[in-house]
Structure formats: C-alpha cells, structure tokens
Amino acid sequence: MHVGMKVRHPDLGIGTVKGVSEHLADIRFDSGLRSMAPEQSNLEPGEAQAEVSGLAVPLSTLVAETVSATIKELGLEREDALIGQMASRWENGVMILRPSDPALQSKEVPLESFFHKIVMMRNNLRVLEQKLFSGL
Numbered sequence: 001m002h003v004g005m006k007v008r009h010p011d012l013g014i015g016t017v018k019g020v021s022e023h024l025a026d027i028r029f030d031s032g033l034r035s036m037a038p039e040q041s042n043l044e045p046g047e048a049q050a051e052v053s054g055l056a057v058p059l060s061t062l063v064a065e066t067v068s069a070t071i072k073e074l075g076l077e078r079e080d081a082l083i084g085q086m087a088s089r090w091e092n093g094v095m096i097l098r099p100s101d102p103a104l105q106s107k108e109v110p111l112e113s114f115f116h117k118i119v120m121m122r123n124n125l126r127v128l129e130q131k132l133f134s135g136l
Contacts, residue, residue: 005058006046007038014046064130 019026048059
C-alpha cells in the first residue's frame with residue numbers, strides 16, 4: 001500500500017491513501033479521513049493493480065511511467081516533430097526583442113531556438129506534473 005493508491009472498503013466505499021505508517025494508513029473516503037490498520041480492515045485495491053517485483057502499484061501509474069520512459073528512450077519526444085512542422089516562411093526566421101528604452105540594445109533570437117525552448121519547457125512541466133500527481 002502506498003500514498004495515492006485507491007482502496008475499496010466494504011462499508012466506506014472507495015478511498016485514497018493519504019499517509020502510511022508502520023501499522024496504520026490514513027485514507028480519505030467521501031465521509032472523511034480515517035486511520036485504519038489495512039490488515040484488519042478488509043481493504044482491497046480500488047483500481048486495477050500490477051505487481052512488479054513484489055511491488056503493487058496502480059496500473060495507470062505503471063502504464064504512464066512505462067510509456068513516458070519508452071518515448072524518452074526511443075527519442076520520440078514531440079518537441080522535434082513540432083519544430084519540424086513550422087511553416088516554411090518562418091524557417092531561418094528571427095524574433096527581435098526591442099526594449100522600450102532606445103539606449104538599450106535589441107536582442108535577436110532564432111525562431112527555431114525560441115520554439116524549441118518553449119516546447120522543452122512544456123515537456124518539463126508535463127514530467128513535473130506526472131511526478132507530482134503520481135506521488136499523491
């Protein structure tokens with residue numbers, strides 16, 4: 001049993017594990033937060049489970065992490081595909097950042113680099129989001 005795991009109680013219904021100690025688990029049900037001993041509470045997994053090397057994890061977490069690792073390992077991240085789809089009129093284009101103070105120098109950024117950084121940030125936020133929500 002781990003934090004974020006969904007469990008089913010015969011009387012309380014589906015709950016989410018919010019904390020685990022040596023003998024008790026804090027589980028949030030619709031009726032509120034309950035502390036109970038999992039072995040004596042007739043708890044069952046509340047969603048499909050996969051057992052990997054003796055570790056039970058939610059199937060959705062296992063699939064998401066497996067797909068993400070596979071995409072990364074194969075180098076199939078979307079960032080290259082999106083940059084490759086940039087309209088031909090923008091290829092080798094430059095974005096010019098001109099400050100309001102004319103005494104300051106303008107900055108030129110290749111459009112390809114700019115969009116590559118935007119897509120990288122989006123992908124990094126997705127990874128962060130997955131890590132945050134898979135740990136709940």
